[in-house]
Amino acid sequence: MNISIYDKYGGYKTLHVVVSLFYKKIMESENLIHYFENVDLARLIEHQTKFLTTSLGGPVMYETKLLKSAHANLKIPLKDFMEVATLLKEALVESKVEEQDIDKIIEVVASYKNDIVTA
Numbered sequence: 001m002n003i004s005i006y007d008k009y010g011g012y013k014t015l016h017v018v019v020s021l022f023y024k025k026i027m028e029s030e031n032l033i034h035y036f037e038n039v040d041l042a043r044l045i046e047h048q049t050k051f052l053t054t055s056l057g058g059p060v061m062y063e064t065k066l067l068k069s070a071h072a073n074l075k076i077p078l079k080d081f082m083e084v085a086t087l088l089k090e091a092l093v094e095s096k097v098e099e100q101d102i103d104k105i106i107e108v109v110a111s112y113k114n115d116i117v118t119a
């Protein structure tokens with residue numbers, strides 16, 4: 001049987017824990033924190049969890065075309081995108097996600113690079 005990454009690791013609850021760890025790491029980065037200073041973190045964690053749920057074979061909960069407008073005014077350079085992707089990878093490794101699944105998740109996220117990198 002072909003189980004989705006979403007179901008394999010326990011669905012929304014697990015993903016929410018991983019995403020919370022991911023943002024904890026982002027908030028610890030002196031380079032990234034300024035982007036998030038006026039952002040409602042609980043809401044962002046929820047939206048990111050819904051985005052990943054949608055992208056990893058779970059129920060459709062997020063309209064991925066919103067990613068472009070959400071980042072449009074943030075002037076994000078490639079370097080900061082790469083740092084965020086690295087922190088996501090770290091959060092996945094620490095959450096014991098298997099390497100081949102991490103590669104797939106990073107591939108999905110990287111496919112949105114042109115919607116996010118605007119500087």
Ligand code: HEM
Pocket residue numbers: 032035036039044047048051066067070071074076080081082084085109112116
């Ligand atoms: C690596 C791939 C990324 C993904 C998949 C992603 C995903 C998301 C999602 C789903 C949201 C919620 C949008 C909404 O409310 O509909 C969001 C918001 C946001 N993202 Fe990203 N993001 C990524 C990279 C980045 C990077 C590199 C930065 C900054 C360095 C960043 C900064 C932000 C900020 C500040 C918001 C809040 C915008 C607001 O509510 O006004 N994101 N992101």
